Amino acid sequence: MSGLNGLTLAVPRGALMRDTLALLDGLGVDTAEVRANDRKLLFEDAGIVTMRPSDVATYVEAGAADLGITGKDVLAEQSERAVYELLDLRFGACAMVVATTAGEDRLAESLRRLGVMRVATKYPKIATRHFERTGRQAEIVEVNGSVELAPLTGLAEGIVDLTATGTTLRENGLVVREEILASTARLIANPVAHKLKAAALDDLVARMREALRDG
Amino acid sequence: MSTIHPTPSGTRDVLPDEMRELHAVVESLRGVFGARGYGEVRTPALEYEQVLTRGDPAAADPAYKLFDEQGNVLVLRSDMTIPIARVVSSRYADADPPLRFCYVAHAYRSVRPQRGQDREMLQAGIEVVGVPGPEGTAEALTVLCEALDATGLEDYRVGLGDASLYPALLDAHDVDAGARAAILRELQARDFVGLERAIDGLGLGSDASRTLLDVPQRRGGAAVLEEVGASADGLRGVYAALPAAVAGRVIFDLGLARSLGYYTGAVFEVYDAALGVPLGGGGRYDDLLGRFGRDLPAAGWALNVERLHIALVGERRGERL
Numbered sequence: 001m002s003g004l005n006g007l008t009l010a011v012p013r014g015a016l017m018r019d020t021l022a023l024l025d026g027l028g029v030d031t032a033e034v035r036a037n038d039r040k041l042l043f044e045d046a047g048i049v050t051m052r053p054s055d056v057a058t059y060v061e062a063g064a065a066d067l068g069i070t071g072k073d074v075l076a077e078q079s080e081r082a083v084y085e086l087l088d089l090r091f092g093a094c095a096m097v098v099a100t101t102a103g104e105d106r107l108a109e110s111l112r113r114l115g116v117m118r119v120a121t122k123y124p125k126i127a128t129r130h131f132e133r134t135g136r137q138a139e140i141v142e143v144n145g146s147v148e149l150a151p152l153t154g155l156a157e158g159i160v161d162l163t164a165t166g167t168t169l170r171e172n173g174l175v176v177r178e179e180i181l182a183s184t185a186r187l188i189a190n191p192v193a194h195k196l197k198a199a200a201l202d203d204l205v206a207r208m209r210e211a212l213r214d215g
Numbered sequence: 216m217s218t219i220h221p222t223p224s225g226t227r228d229v230l231p232d233e234m235r236e237l238h239a240v241v242e243s244l245r246g247v248f249g250a251r252g253y254g255e256v257r258t259p260a261l262e263y264e265q266v267l268t269r270g271d272p273a274a275a276d277p278a279y280k281l282f283d284e285q286g287n288v289l290v291l292r293s294d295m296t297i298p299i300a301r302v303v304s305s306r307y308a309d310a311d312p313p314l315r316f317c318y319v320a321h322a323y324r325s326v327r328p329q330r331g332q333d334r335e336m337l338q339a340g341i342e343v344v345g346v347p348g349p350e351g352t353a354e355a356l357t358v359l360c361e362a363l364d365a366t367g368l369e370d371y372r373v374g375l376g377d378a379s380l381y382p383a384l385l386d387a388h389d390v391d392a393g394a395r396a397a398i399l400r401e402l403q404a405r406d407f408v409g410l411e412r413a414i415d416g417l418g419l420g421s422d423a424s425r426t427l428l429d430v431p432q433r434r435g436g437a438a439v440l441e442e443v444g445a446s447a448d449g450l451r452g453v454y455a456a457l458p459a460a461v462a463g464r465v466i467f468d469l470g471l472a473r474s475l476g477y478y479t480g481a482v483f484e485v486y487d488a489a490l491g492v493p494l495g496g497g498g499r500y501d502d503l504l505g506r507f508g509r510d511l512p513a514a515g516w517a518l519n520v521e522r523l524h525i526a527l528v529g530e531r532r533g534e535r536l
Contacts, residue, residue: 063491085406192486198434
């Protein structure tokens with residue numbers, strides 16, 4: 001078998017896309033059209049659909065794609081999605097962290113003096129779970145972008161966000177206080193496709209494993 | 216000037232066009248149930264909580280509780296298997312087995328916000344009580360396929376696994392209770408990356424680790440059973456007892472883990488290429504009736520009628536995964 005074995009794969013646009021396409025090239029999938037085309041979303045010949053990483057689990061769960069590649073951070077935030085997690089693809093490494101402004105830990109101070117701390121994040125479920133698990137009362141403020149702004153403007157005392165190199169945090173004067181979860185890209189599958197297309201799927205997973213080992 | 220009055224999220228009205236189609240599906244199912252000697256029962260949607268949790272505290276998992284005028288806690292049933300276990304022990308205490316029941320009834324589950332999940336779903340299913348495996352399991356699977364055939368569904372397959380197989384494998388490798396719970400949790404969550412890490416953490420030899428990781432990922436034809444030796448004897452027995460038409464629908468799936476806790480042996484799920492989610496499922500639960508005072512082996516299944524209807528429409532439109 002070759003290429004994607006006739007399976008449909010949801011490919012994440014953004015930070016994970018380059019490594020995803022490199023992996024697919026190694027499997028003999030023709031990704032030239034995907035690379036050449038920024039606006040097109042559906043590549044039927046290659047068996048690829050492209051979308052935001054946070055939508056991948058949604059498409060795969062519904063069976064609109066047989067397989068998908070997305071970050072563990074997305075899967076942890078959407079932990080209720082009924083999808084199979086098949087393979088750690090190892091690229092796209094980053095960490096979900098708690099960060100505050102440098103100097104005294106404002107979160108700890110708020111918790112001690114006010115009994116609750118305000119945390120801004122794009123990942124409300126991961127943040128809520130983390131503070132519940134560690135027995136701290138937190139008010140989660142959901143924002144959609146540039147989370148680093150929240151502690152600088154007084155919207156919140158700290159943030160829960162994803163960081164790969166820490167550059168953005170540093171440039172905004174923030175320091176990491178805790179690591180919640182280490183994330184890498186994962187291969188996920190629809191539960192029904194996992195049964196009905198078992199041979200095609202297992203062969204593809206085996207070839208991906210091999211490519212990761214060699215690469 | 217009209218006003219929109221909403222229904223609770225996850226519930227809906229069914230209007231005549233859809234109702235006619237659902238009715239046709241249900242009547243096809245009922246025709247098979249009747250011909251096979253299954254008697255239809257109706258039980259109350261509301262049960263005493265202490266009765267349902269006797270079946271299985273986790274399985275009962277009632278999402279909706281209320282108090283009656285005496286302060287008793289009532290729950291909306293989350294499936295029909297446990298109410299039927301109650302019926303068998305209370306109303307058929309002296310009846311000679313086997314007993315065969317069917318139902319078409321609503322069950323109630325909690326929903327997660329913004330997922331478009333159903334709070335209230337229509338289930339059609341059977342329970343065959345007092346026929347041990349493999350014959351009882353084979354009968355349940357045969358009636359399942361006849362019922363699906365009767366609705367006109369064409370491309371369905373039945374995933375067949377064994378709830379006792381993987382735990383037995385863990386026992387055979389002397390996995391301690393704590394690690395065992397963690398491993399079963401990863402399997403239940405369908406997370407094979409997490410499963411691999413949990414197994415690597417056991418520090419077993421590489422052969423044993425490979426076996427523990429590979430077995431639950433094996434799916435396919437009868438050849439799948441050859442590699443797991445005596446632990447698959449239960450599944451071999453069921454397979455041997457199936458008529459050819461039913462056996463041809465089976466995909467063995469050694470990692471199949473159903474979310475309900477009362478299964479003791481064979482478990483199965485129904486898949487159709489026109490829908491990304493299972494249409495229903497069931498299995499063997501030989502310990503459940505004993506908890507209600509009549510120690511009889513039993514097996515059963517339920518189909519989600521609305522999902523079955525969606526799959527039927529999808530097949531006719533030519534939709535495929």
